[in-house]
Amino acid sequence: MHSISRRDEMSLAEPAALPVATSAAPRLHVLKRVLGRFKASLPAYLLLLPSLIFLALFTYGAMGRVLVDALYQRASPKAPVRFVGFENISAVLADPAFTGAVVNNLIYTVGTAVPSIALALLFALALSRTNVVTSALRAALFLPVLIPMVAASALFLFIFLPNVGLLDYYIGRLLPVLPNWLGDPDIALYAIMIITIWKNAGYYMLFFLAGLQAVPEDVMEAAHLDGAGPYRRLRHIILPELKPTFLFVTVIATLNAVTQVDHVFVMTQGGPSNATNLVLFYIYQQAVEHYDIGKASAATLLTLAALMTLTALSFRTLANREGGP
C-alpha cells in the first residue's frame, strides 16, 4: 500500500522521469512510455470517474439511446418497430406543428433574451455600488429567481385569470374589452414571455454585477479626468469590458429559452391552438400524447444538434476573445 502511493506521488511530480530500462527493445520502450503516461494521469482519471459514470449513465447513454430510437418507427400500432433511417427526421421537419413550435421558440428566445438582458444590465448599472439600499434592492430583484418556475406559473395563472385576475382587476379599469391573457392565441405567447423575463432578469443581473467588478478602476478614473461623461464611459469603457459577460449571458438565456418550459406545462399546455407550443413541449407531446418515440427522438436530436452547435460556436468566440488582446 505504502509503496504504491509513493510511486503515485512520484509520478505525479515528475511524469517524464520514470526509470526506463536501457536494454529493452524499442517497442517495449514505447509501451512503457505510454503506460507511464497513463499511470501519471491515473489520479486525474480516477477523480473524473464518478462524474463520468453518472454522465455516461444519465446523459451520454440517454443521448445514444435517442440516436438509436430516432432511426426506428412502427408502421402500425401492433407492428414491431423497424429501421427507417432518416424518415422520422423528415417527418418531424414536415410537421407544421414542429415548424410552428420552432417559430414560436425563436420569437420566444429573442423576446425573452433581449428584454431580460437589457433589464439585467440596467439593474446592474444602477446597483453596482454596494450599500444597504442597493443590497436590499438587489435581493428584491433576485427574489423571482428563488421561486420555482412551477410555483411562479401557478401564481401567474391567477394573475392572468380573465375578468377576475389581478391584472384584469387593474387594467380592466382602463380597457373597454378585457384581454383573455392565456386564452387568446395572439397574446398567450407574450404572456408566457413576461413571466420568463420577470423570472430571469434578476439572475442575469448577478453576472453583470460580477462583470462590472472587473471594469478597471484606473481606466474609469482616467476617463473621468479626461472629461468623459457617464454615457461615453458606458459606451467606450463599460460595455466593451462587459462583452464576455454579454456573450455568456446570451448563451445562458438562449439555452433557458429552449430547455425551460415548466410554465408552458402548467399554464397553457402549448395552447390555445398551439400558440404557445415550444420545441421541448412538442417533443413531450410526441412522446407522451402521440406515443411516437421515433418522432420524439428525431425532434430531440434536431434540438440537441442546434443547441450544441450554438454552444460550441459561442464558447469558441468567447475563448478567442478572452485569449486575445
Added chain:
Amino acid sequence: MLFSRRIVLGLAMAGSMAGALAFPALAGEGPTEVDLFFPVPVDGKLARDMGTLIKEFNETHPDVKATAVYTGSYDDTLIKTRAAIKAGKPPAAVIMSANFLLDMQIENELTNLDALIKADGSTKEQFLGQFFPALHGNAVINRSVYGVPFHNSTPLLYINADKAKEAGLDPSKPPQTWAELTDWAKKLTKREGDKVTQWGIAIPCAYDYCGWMMETLTMSNGGRYYNEEFGGEVYYDTPSMLGALSWWNDLIYKHKVHTPGATPGPAVSTSFISGNAAMMMLSTGSLTYVRDNAKFAYKVAFIPRNVRNAVPIGGASLIMPAGLEADKQKAAWTLIKWMTSPEKSGWWSRATGYFAPNMAAYKTPEMVEFLGKNPDAKTAVEQLDIAKPWFATYKTVPVRKNLEDEVMLVLNGKKQPKEALAAAQKAADETLKPYNAETSLKLP
C-alpha cells in the same frame, strides 16, 4: 496516501449502492407486495384519503401488502404506467382515466379481466351489473372487461341562485333547453356601456376539458362525437357538432353572454365563485369545491338539451397492466374488488365528490344520510340515467387535440365553426390513419 483510501471507500460505497439498485427485493416468503398507481386530478386532499383507504386494506388483508404510489395528473399517470411497463416492472393496479383504456388495449398494455371474473364463479354480466350502465362502455372493449369503474363524473349546469332571483328568474325551475339557457344567460349578463361586468354563462375550454365539453354539447344536440364500437372514427364534421359549436360561438359573438376566448376550468370555477359568471358548465368533480367556497345560494341542474338529454361520463377506472406475475395479479384483483365494493366506493365518493360507480353504494345507510344532507350530490347521480361513454379512440389525446385546437380558434373569433370542424376532421382522420390501415381498411 493521496487517493487510495478515499477511492477504495468511494468504490465500496458505489458498489453497494449499485448492488442495492440491482437486487431490491431478495425477500423470502411474506405478503405479496403490490403497487397501486393513483392520480390526483382535483386537489391534494385525495392523497391523504387514498392513504387511509390503503391502510385499511392492508390491515384487513394480511396476505397482501399494497402500496399507494402518487403519480400526478391523469396524463402523468399514463406516462408513468407506460414507463414502468417498458422497464418490465408494471404496477399491479392503476387508477386510469377511463378514456385511456381503449388506447392502452390497442397497444397491448392491459390485462383482460375476464378470466379473473370467471375464476370467481361470476359472469361478466353479473360483474358489470354492479355498476351504473353508463359506465360499461369505457370498461368493456371487444366484449371483454378491461377496467373496473372507480370514481366517475358528469358535466353539470351550476347556477348562482341569488343572481337568478335578482334577474327575476326562478332557480327552482332551471333552464332545460338551449333556448331557455340562452334566455337565462342574456338576462344574467350585466353591462355598463360596452363593458360586461357580469357574464351570463361560462363554459371551460382548455386541453382535455374542451373536448369533454364539445362531447357534452354535441350529445345534447343529438350527436355522437366518436364511434363507440370502433376506435378508428370520430364525427367532427357533422351537423350535430356544427350546431353545438355554432351555439357556443353565438353565445360569445351574437348574444355576447360568454367571455371570448378559451377559458380553462379553474378560471371558470373562480369566475363563478367570485360572481363574475352567473352560470357555468363544469364537472360534478367540482361540486365539493363549489359547496365549500360559494358565498351565495347555488343550484345544480342537468345540462340543457337542444335535441335530447345526454351527457358523457368522466373519471377513472382501475386497471391491471399486462405482463403481471400470477401472484401479483391475484393480489391486485383482491385489492380492486375491495376498492370498488359498495362500502368503499361510497366512502371514496363522500371524501372526494365523485359519484360512486357501484349502484349498491347508494343503498348504504351512510350514503342515504349524506344525500339527505347534500341533495345537490343527487343531481349528478340522477343524470347518470342519460349518460353515455366518454370518447375513446386510437390515440385519444391527439385526436381530441385535433378538435380542441380548432374549437379554440372559433372561440377566439379567428375561424367560423364550419371550416374549423372540417379542418379538425381532416386532422383527426390523419391521426387515425395508421389504425384504420391495420383494421377497417385492411382488406383481404
